[in-house]
Amino acid sequence: MGGSRREAALAALTFVALALLPLAAPAYYLQFGAKVLLVGLAAMALNLVVGFGGLVSLCHAAFYGLAGYTLALVSPRYEAASLFWTLPLAVGASAVAALLIGALSLRTRGVYFIMVTLAFGQMLFYLFADTDIAGGSDGFYIYTRPELALGGLTLVDLDKPTGFYLTALATVALATLLLLRLTRSPFGQALAAAHENERRARALGFPVYRIRLAAFTVSGALAGLAGYFASVQFGYVAPQMLGWHFSATILVMVVLGGLGSVTGPLVGAAAFLGLEEVLKAALPDHWALALGTVILLVVLLLPGGVRQLADAALGPLSRERPPGKPLAAAEGATGA
Amino acid sequence: MPEPALLAESLSKRFGGLQAVADVSLALRPSEIHAVIGPNGAGKSTLINLLSGDLRPSAGLIRLGGRDATSLSPEARGRAGLGRSYQKTTIFPRRSAFANARLAAQARSPRALAPFRSADRDDAVNARARAALAEAGLLDREAAIAGTLSHGEQRQLEIAMVLATEPTVILLDEPLAGMGHGEAQRMIALIGRLKAGRAVLLVEHDMDAVFTLADVLTVMADGRVIAQGEPAAVRAHPAVRAAYLGHEADAAA
Structure with a gap:
């Protein structure tokens, strides 16, 4: 993970550039940009377990949707609820769900893990689709968006596209920072080590099950964070938010962006949703077929994801610098 | 006895x-x-x-x-x-020899699973990893990717990893x-x-x-x-x- 410092620098630059977007772009693009950022956040959250942990989960939509439903269910109809308590509550609900589902699913391996997570995800989907908890299959409106206010003073107006876009951007930037730190930390290295060679990781003394459960919980919480803001943006929650179709879509974004980096899935989400928009306009009847073809080509031609194009242009991001001695040797060489 | x-x-x-x-x-x-x-x-x-x-x-x-x-x-x-080697060499083949030893040393560290520090900047862990590589006679190969080491060197590395866990x-x-x-x-x-x-x-x-x-x-x-x-x-x-x-x-x- 020697390229992570460069990745962090590049991500910081990109986020600064994105923060300037409201100066130039009309509201429609800001809304689209916020959607990309939030779906990208869900994909980044998923990638913590898929790319770094080697655990292919098909229930992350459930964590995404659960946070949205939590907000919808606690939001009063005519006055705004404060973000300061609805956000922790919604993210907490997703984290608890991830902890429970992870605790059971992580006892299985490989394709069984995929099937078990799929089953748990669908259970939560049907919980909202087939009962009257929140409007059943019709979904449920959030009539009043939560407010970001302190002592009656509105800090950011989430009803305005610019305010919402910048809030989403700040949230995604903070989550990216968290994920960059986490994957570089001893915890993140242990998670990756268990993926690369579980037997060796355990023999060394790493508590692999607990490490994976912690990662799965953090991942579910971050997916919930994305789902919370997505439901704020659209003012509406529906069971489809929790369905396996969305789980699979963000998995495709993870693969499109490249599994090896924190920010790759964000690039994958931008590529996927951008392409979807373009193809919908160009081929209103056959856009899905065209999108599938492009995804297939990317996976076949760019196994490292669309980031490989950027790597080709800017030099590799994931180049590993040899540790210790060679660096000293290089310094010696420049001194001579 | x-x-x-x-x-x-x-x-x-x-x-x-x-x-x-x-x-x-x-x-x-x-x-x-x-x-x-x-x-x-x-x-x-x-x-x-x-x-x-x-x-x-x-x-x-x-x-x-x-x-x-x-x-x-x-x-x-x-x-x-308890540390062990396996009949079939069991290492992290895509990481450098040093990174392998560092992971092993980290496992024995009180901050083995710290979520927010930088894994490669823990001096105590790095020192223990280097000492283990030195004891196993592999210090001059620390930068090599483990999967590219010779069979004998990979077995030495596995022992270095065991040693790094003290x-x-x-x-x-x-x-x-x-x-x-x-x-x-x-x-x-x-x-x-x-x-x-x-x-x-x-x-x-x-x-x-x-x-x-x-x-x-x-x-x-x-x-x-x-x-x-x-x-x-x-x-x-x-x-x-x-x-x-x-x-x-x-x-x-």
């Missing part, structure tokens, strides 16, 4: 109808190399897997550092001071398998140094190495211990000559 660092009492392991290990007892003491030999299928690898926690015994007791470890997981035994007990499963003469000589010298302050269990087919290194020898056949004691005495044991060394004589003939 020092207290055993690892004690196995009447260990048995049954796979369906097969009794792989039957009523095996042995004690590993600090600063001793305890070799286990026996023909193929004698239950040596099963025994090592029982001691490391990769397999659970059907019956019997395992004590590690004076405490009952019979039902502990491999990772709990790892943290309790074990009190080391289990080695056929460390010389597949090595050329030069590599084997280096590995034999390394194993000889490992026992300083540590208890070592050595499962090995190379008889020259075993009789060079072993302080205590256990001979197994059909899952049972047929002789145990000082190598010279065990060598002369009639049952051993019949059951094991006899096989070698047959093979040579």
Whole structure:
């Protein structure tokens, strides 16, 4: 993970550039940009377990949707609820769900893990689709968006596209920072080590099950964070938010962006949703077929994801610098 | 005689109808190399897997550092001071040799799972990783990607990783398998140094190495211990000559 410092620098630059977007772009693009950022956040959250942990989960939509439903269910109809308590509550609900589902699913391996997570995800989907908890299959409106206010003073107006876009951007930037730190930390290295060679990781003394459960919980919480803001943006929650179709879509974004980096899935989400928009306009009847073809080509031609194009242009991001001695040797060489 | 660092009492392991290990007892003491030999299928690898926690015994007791470890997981035994190598080299092939050793050193660190510090900037961990590579004679190869090292170097690396966890007990499963003469000589010298302050269990087919290194020898056949004691005495044991060394004589003939 020697390229992570460069990745962090590049991500910081990109986020600064994105923060300037409201100066130039009309509201429609800001809304689209916020959607990309939030779906990208869900994909980044998923990638913590898929790319770094080697655990292919098909229930992350459930964590995404659960946070949205939590907000919808606690939001009063005519006055705004404060973000300061609805956000922790919604993210907490997703984290608890991830902890429970992870605790059971992580006892299985490989394709069984995929099937078990799929089953748990669908259970939560049907919980909202087939009962009257929140409007059943019709979904449920959030009539009043939560407010970001302190002592009656509105800090950011989430009803305005610019305010919402910048809030989403700040949230995604903070989550990216968290994920960059986490994957570089001893915890993140242990998670990756268990993926690369579980037997060796355990023999060394790493508590692999607990490490994976912690990662799965953090991942579910971050997916919930994305789902919370997505439901704020659209003012509406529906069971489809929790369905396996969305789980699979963000998995495709993870693969499109490249599994090896924190920010790759964000690039994958931008590529996927951008392409979807373009193809919908160009081929209103056959856009899905065209999108599938492009995804297939990317996976076949760019196994490292669309980031490989950027790597080709800017030099590799994931180049590993040899540790210790060679660096000293290089310094010696420049001194001579 | 020092207290055993690892004690196995009447260990048995049954796979369906097969009794792989039957009523095996042995004690590993600090600063001793305890070799286990026996023909193929004698239950040596099963025994090592029982001691490391990769397999659970059907019956019997395992004590590690004076405490009952019979039902502990491999990772709990790892943290309790047990390190092992596998018959098939078990490393992180895509990382550098140093990164492999660093992960091992990290596992023994009080901050083994810290979520917010930088993993590669822990000086104590880095120092322990380098010391382990140096002890295993691999310091000059620290920057090489582990998967590109020679077979012998990969086995050295596996031992360096075990050393970086600061074990009190080391289990080695056929460390010389597949090595050329030069590599084997280096590995034999390394194993000889490992026992300083540590208890070592050595499962090995190379008889020259075993009789060079072993302080205590256990001979197994059909899952049972047929002789145990000082190598010279065990060598002369009639049952051993019949059951094991006899096989070698047959093979040579």
